[in-house]
Amino acid sequence: MRISESLRTGTLEIFHHKMRSFLTFFAISIGVISIMYSLTLIYSMNFRTQKALEVVGYGRMQVQTKRSYQETTTMDKKEARDGLTLEDALALHKNFPELPMVSPLMFSGGEFGIGDFRDWNRVAGITTEWKKRGWVYKVRGRFLNQNDIDTYARVCVIIQDGGWFKKPQWMKFYGWKDDFQEYIKHHDVLGRTVSLGDNLYTVVGILEEPPLEKNPKTFLDLEEWEGKILIPITTLQRLMGGSWGWAEAGSIESIQVDTGKAATVPVYRRRIEKVLQARHGGRLRLDVKDFGEIIKTKMADKHRDMYTVLIIGAIAILAGGIGIMNVTLATIYSRIKEIGIRRAIGATRGDIMAQFIIEAMLLGFLGGLAGILISMGGIQYLASNGDTDMMMLQWWMPLVSVVAAVLTGFLAALYPAFQASKLDPVEALRYE
Amino acid sequence: MIKCENLQKTYPLKKLHGFQALKGLELSIEAGEFVAITGPSGCGKSTLLNIIGFLDNPSGGRYLFRGRNVSSFSDSERSGLRLSEVGFIFQSFNLLPRFTALDNVRLPMLYLGENSADTESRANALLERVGLKGKEEHSPLELSGGERQRVGVARALANNPKLLLADEPTGNLDSRTGIEVMQLLTQLNKEGLTVIMVTHDMNLAGKASRIIRMKDGAIEG
Numbered sequence: 001m002r003i004s005e006s007l008r009t010g011t012l013e014i015f016h017h018k019m020r021s022f023l024t025f026f027a028i029s030i031g032v033i034s035i036m037y038s039l040t041l042i043y044s045m046n047f048r049t050q051k052a053l054e055v056v057g058y059g060r061m062q063v064q065t066k067r068s069y070q071e072t073t074t075m076d077k078k079e080a081r082d083g084l085t086l087e088d089a090l091a092l093h094k095n096f097p098e099l100p101m102v103s104p105l106m107f108s109g110g111e112f113g114i115g116d117f118r119d120w121n122r123v124a125g126i127t128t129e130w131k132k133r134g135w136v137y138k139v140r141g142r143f144l145n146q147n148d149i150d151t152y153a154r155v156c157v158i159i160q161d162g163g164w165f166k167k168p169q170w171m172k173f174y175g176w177k178d179d180f181q182e183y184i185k186h187h188d189v190l191g192r193t194v195s196l197g198d199n200l201y202t203v204v205g206i207l208e209e210p211p212l213e214k215n216p217k218t219f220l221d222l223e224e225w226e227g228k229i230l231i232p233i234t235t236l237q238r239l240m241g242g243s244w245g246w247a248e249a250g251s252i253e254s255i256q257v258d259t260g261k262a263a264t265v266p267v268y269r270r271r272i273e274k275v276l277q278a279r280h281g282g283r284l285r286l287d288v289k290d291f292g293e294i295i296k297t298k299m300a301d302k303h304r305d306m307y308t309v310l311i312i313g314a315i316a317i318l319a320g321g322i323g324i325m326n327v328t329l330a331t332i333y334s335r336i337k338e339i340g341i342r343r344a345i346g347a348t349r350g351d352i353m354a355q356f357i358i359e360a361m362l363l364g365f366l367g368g369l370a371g372i373l374i375s376m377g378g379i380q381y382l383a384s385n386g387d388t389d390m391m392m393l394q395w396w397m398p399l400v401s402v403v404a405a406v407l408t409g410f411l412a413a414l415y416p417a418f419q420a421s422k423l424d425p426v427e428a429l430r431y432e
Numbered sequence: 433m434i435k436c437e438n439l440q441k442t443y444p445l446k447k448l449h450g451f452q453a454l455k456g457l458e459l460s461i462e463a464g465e466f467v468a469i470t471g472p473s474g475c476g477k478s479t480l481l482n483i484i485g486f487l488d489n490p491s492g493g494r495y496l497f498r499g500r501n502v503s504s505f506s507d508s509e510r511s512g513l514r515l516s517e518v519g520f521i522f523q524s525f526n527l528l529p530r531f532t533a534l535d536n537v538r539l540p541m542l543y544l545g546e547n548s549a550d551t552e553s554r555a556n557a558l559l560e561r562v563g564l565k566g567k568e569e570h571s572p573l574e575l576s577g578g579e580r581q582r583v584g585v586a587r588a589l590a591n592n593p594k595l596l597l598a599d600e601p602t603g604n605l606d607s608r609t610g611i612e613v614m615q616l617l618t619q620l621n622k623e624g625l626t627v628i629m630v631t632h633d634m635n636l637a638g639k640a641s642r643i644i645r646m647k648d649g650a651i652e653g
Binding site for chain 2: 002012338340345350351
């Protein structure tokens with residue numbers, strides 16, 4: 001029998017047993033919906049993780065010295081210890097010009113003031129290198145330039161929070177508001193003169209963060225909290241004195257280094273330590289943080305989430321498959337006479353098997369199509385509700401889902417179809 | 433055409449030590465004959481017809497069909513013979529209710545792998561021949577008993593068989609339509625088809641060229 005004829009017969013049967021078909025159809029649709037959802041979720045999670053990694057950089061490390069509060073009591077407090085300096089960063093840059101980024105960082109705090117508004121804020125001292133890592137911003141005005149650094153310019157750049165497209169429920173219960181962010185959100189401070197500690201600065205740029213849902217940094221939380229006001233590191237050193245108290249005088253907080261590739265991190269780690277210790281006569285107590293390790297841990301977490309989602313999807317389609325198997329078995333018992341008739345007029349066992357398998361596959365296909373339409377609608381709906389980047393539908397996902405549905409139909413029908421083909425024609429004909 | 437030698441069929445039954453439906457039956461039927469098989473219920477008529485029609489294998493003895501020993505044919509070989517060598521007509525018609533008359537007739541042709549357009553024209557011709565022109569698209573449920581049996585006859589003829597097997601073909605019909613169906617079978621026999629018919633009705637059996645009486649799994653007399 002030709003496949004087209006089997007398909008025609010299958011369609012006839014499917015339409016004749018409307019309720020039975022609907023139930024199978026329904027089970028498969030649910031399976032496909034969950035598979036589509038799982039695939040989209042996994043893909044989106046993966047995509048966002050990759051994006052976050054790209055932004056953070058695979059070859060990142062952070063060089064800093066151990067703080068006195070981190071030291072154990074057994075350490076000799078009198079031992080001379082040096083802090084990292086801005087010159088160390090310059091030396092690294094000079095020694096390893098191939099490094100994509102050597103970004104020294106320094107922090108301080110001070111009262112931010114404009115008009116009547118006063119708010120204490122953390123201030124980060126940076127160089128132009130800062131721009132090379134984790135750049136997700138849209139700039140209004142300009143970023144700090146080398147001239148600002150060289151001339152100890154009293155300029156600052158402010159990072160404006162992206163906020164949420166759609167505030168998560170927990171945020172509504174958690175009523176904390178950032179006064180500083182609220183202020184800059186509602187007042188344009190670009191070009192204005194503001195006070196920061198004891199000095200006046202000009203706001204030369206606003207860095208607008210993307211909305212939190214779209215911000216890769218939100219997804220893979222790797223950055224330390226650095227504050228939202230950026231000034232040239234030289235200015236900070238000169239005017240705000242740097243230091244949180246524990247750092248050595250004149251020292252900076254840390255040097256962020258990007259080696260470009262994860263593989264080169266250990267090599268550069270050794271080389272950098274060597275250069276720095278040579279500069280300080282071995283008096284540095286270096287603490288180098290390899291982001292690769294952190295990323296690995298974070299990725300493992302993400303992967304576990306993805307597997308969970310996938311397993312749920314697989315269970316749903318398995319349930320659909322069991323539904324198909326059940327329905328096909330029931331179908332066979334209600335069609336024993338028909339099987340007998342078909343066998344009597346010359347159908348082989350293979351013909352009978354093929355017939356039931358094709359019917360189940362057709363049912364799987366139709367259920368799959370319905371599932372795809374429903375889930376595409378659902379995913380579009382979710383996406384339109386703001387979680388755009390969380391829901392990325394790819395062209396191959398419906399394809400994979402339909403194949404999964406048809407395959408489920410095929411596998412689920414194998415056993416019942418085999419049972420049907422084994423029926424004795426004489427017995428089957430006698431069956432009423 | 434058909435030669436049965438010492439044909440035996442035993443059904444395994446748990447309570448009895450096997451039920452012997454055919455006990456060393458000897459039978460020979462020539463091509464072109466119209467044979468009626470009669471006998472009381474349970475005498476093995478249907479069992480014999482099933483074996484002759486390749487629906488069942490004998491438990492013992494030999495069944496030669498056109499000179500070939502088919503008693504030990506495999507399931508798929510027997511399916512092939514059913515498809516192309518014989519046509520079955522059943523007492524309860526055994527049509528597929530969800531198919532139209534036309535589709536019921538086309539079914540054996542489709543199993544033979546013929547293409548759709550050919551089967552349609554041939555099935556139409558067969559339905560016309562059994563007097564059902566205009567009823568091609570009717571479902572069996574919309575047809576009278578006589579009409580259903582005509583569809584059954586047309587289906588039996590679908591693949592130009594050499595042998596027509598009819599199991600009580602008029603058993604579910606009133607006498608007038610029964611006679612019509614019998615006339616159809618007689619006509620087909622005249623055209624060269626070998627017909628073997630199982631019946632209780634001695635009147636109908638009388639229309640055949642030979643009557644075989646069975647009793648207790650063997651041929652009487």
